[in-house]
Each structure stands twice: as structure tokens, then as C-alpha cells.
Amino acid sequence: MPMLKVSHITKTFGGLKALDDLSFSVEKGEIYSVIGPNGAGKSTLFNCINSIYTPENGTISYKGEEITNLSSNGVASLGIARTFQNIELFSRLTTMENLMLGRHLHMKTGLLASASMWWRGSKAAQEEIKHREKVEEIIDILDLQAYRDKFVSQLPYGIQKMVELGRALCMEPDLLLLDEPAAGLNNEEREDLIFWIRDIRDEFGITVVMIEHNMQMVVDISDRILVINFGKKLAEGLPEEVINHQEVINAYLGQP
Numbered sequence: 001m002p003m004l005k006v007s008h009i010t011k012t013f014g015g016l017k018a019l020d021d022l023s024f025s026v027e028k029g030e031i032y033s034v035i036g037p038n039g040a041g042k043s044t045l046f047n048c049i050n051s052i053y054t055p056e057n058g059t060i061s062y063k064g065e066e067i068t069n070l071s072s073n074g075v076a077s078l079g080i081a082r083t084f085q086n087i088e089l090f091s092r093l094t095t096m097e098n099l100m101l102g103r104h105l106h107m108k109t110g111l112l113a114s115a116s117m118w119w120r121g122s123k124a125a126q127e128e129i130k131h132r133e134k135v136e137e138i139i140d141i142l143d144l145q146a147y148r149d150k151f152v153s154q155l156p157y158g159i160q161k162m163v164e165l166g167r168a169l170c171m172e173p174d175l176l177l178l179d180e181p182a183a184g185l186n187n188e189e190r191e192d193l194i195f196w197i198r199d200i201r202d203e204f205g206i207t208v209v210m211i212e213h214n215m216q217m218v219v220d221i222s223d224r225i226l227v228i229n230f231g232k233k234l235a236e237g238l239p240e241e242v243i244n245h246q247e248v249i250n251a252y253l254g255q256p
Helices: 042-049 072-075 094-102 125-141 158-169 189-202 215-221 239-245 248-250
Strands: 004-011 016-026 031-035 057-062 080-082 173-180 207-211 224-229 231-237
Touching: 004 042, 016 057, 016 231, 031 042, 031 215, 031 248, 042 173, 042 215, 072 080, 072 158, 080 158, 094 125, 094 158, 125 158, 158 173, 158 189, 189 207, 189 215, 207 215, 215 239, 224 239, 224 248, 231 239, 231 248
Parallel strands: 031 207, 031 224, 080 173, 173 207
Antiparallel strands: 004 016, 004 057, 224 231
16 A cells, blocks of 8 residues: 555646646655656645645545545644745744644643643643653754754754754654755755655655755655656656656756
């Protein structure tokens, strides 16, 4: 059973087909990259997977369960987390506070219980300690210790990208959707990101689906690659197969 299965989905905007009868599947433990020219439908695909959009046709299944018509919160509660092409963080909160927001799906105590936080033996206080321990683990993994108590608005762009990745990891997902994670990063930050993505897969068993324009990174890190153009599947396969595919070279790499 695939971890993620997309079957014949179509999504249109004003008559323009952003996704056109698109199908593919992702196996558990894969790093699966989605590439294509600007406007090919890549972010629309992610928006359909995590229910920001609902496709007009087709189905999306996760671990054998159809999720096409679930809410975004419903999809997240099943274990699917996402980062965005444009960073979606709360700039007036600290790194720690932004990461704690990633724990909200796992929080069981309500408002009244939270009022008893002053007593360390309370259920709410014990839960808070548990969540902070998880956040500290993610901070250590992504080497964010120096930025723990800094407001996100004060952080360099590359660090903000890591904080967004950290917040997604704090949700403890089984499937992680990364939308252009290397955009705006320098070479050193990109190398660190490659290391962390591999570590996320190998150490935590998280399946990764990634949209990325940096072809060298895609080839270096991917188990398989899907190429889409005008919302349609253009090619799919191992990295060496895809980069040597003539239609991919013509459409994506811009070579005759």
C-alpha cells in the first residue's frame, strides 16, 4: 500500500487546468521530488493534498484512506505536515513559540485546565513540559539553539526556513510536504538542508515529498522524481532516468 496515492486529479481555475488528470504514488520512506516549470501546477498539487483546494475530479488517499474531501485540520491530524513556498510564520513570536504552535494537534488540555498551569503537578503543566521537551528535541536536531528566544522577524531568511521546517516536524508527521525548501538558501545552508532531510527520513521514518527547483539538490537527494508540465505528468522515475529524458530536457531544462 502506498503512503500517498494521487489518482486522476484535476483542478481548474477559471477554465485553466492547473492539474490535468494527474496520477502518481509515493511509497513509505521515500524522498520523492516534484519538479516542473513555473506554473506547472506543483503548489496546486500540494494545496490539494492538504485540502486547501479540493480537486474537481479524482481522489487522494493516504495510507489507504481517502482524504480528498477532508478539512486541512483533518488531513494534518492524520499525520501530514507541510512547509510553504512563502514562509508562513508568526513574525512577532519567538522561535520557541512558533515551534510550540506545531504541537497544537497533540494538546489535550483545554482552557480551564491550562489555568492550573501554575501548579507543576497539574495535568496541563505536565503536558506543557512534554510538548516543550519535543520542541527542544527539534531545536537540537536543526541546530536552532542560538535562536530559541529570538523573534522570528529578527532572524535571517535561511534560519526562518529552518524554523518553518521545525514547526512542521513538531507535528510529528509521517508524511512531510516541503514546498521549495531550498529557495533563498546559500550553498552552505542548502548542504545542511540536504543532511537534515535525509536525517528526517532515516532517523524518524518520515516520508518526504518535495517541490524544488534546484536540480542538483533534487538529483542528490531524491529516490524518485515526478515531472509535471501544464498540470500533466511529463515523466517519472529514478533521478538519472528523469534528467536524461528528452521531453524533460526540452520542457524543464530549456534545451533543444
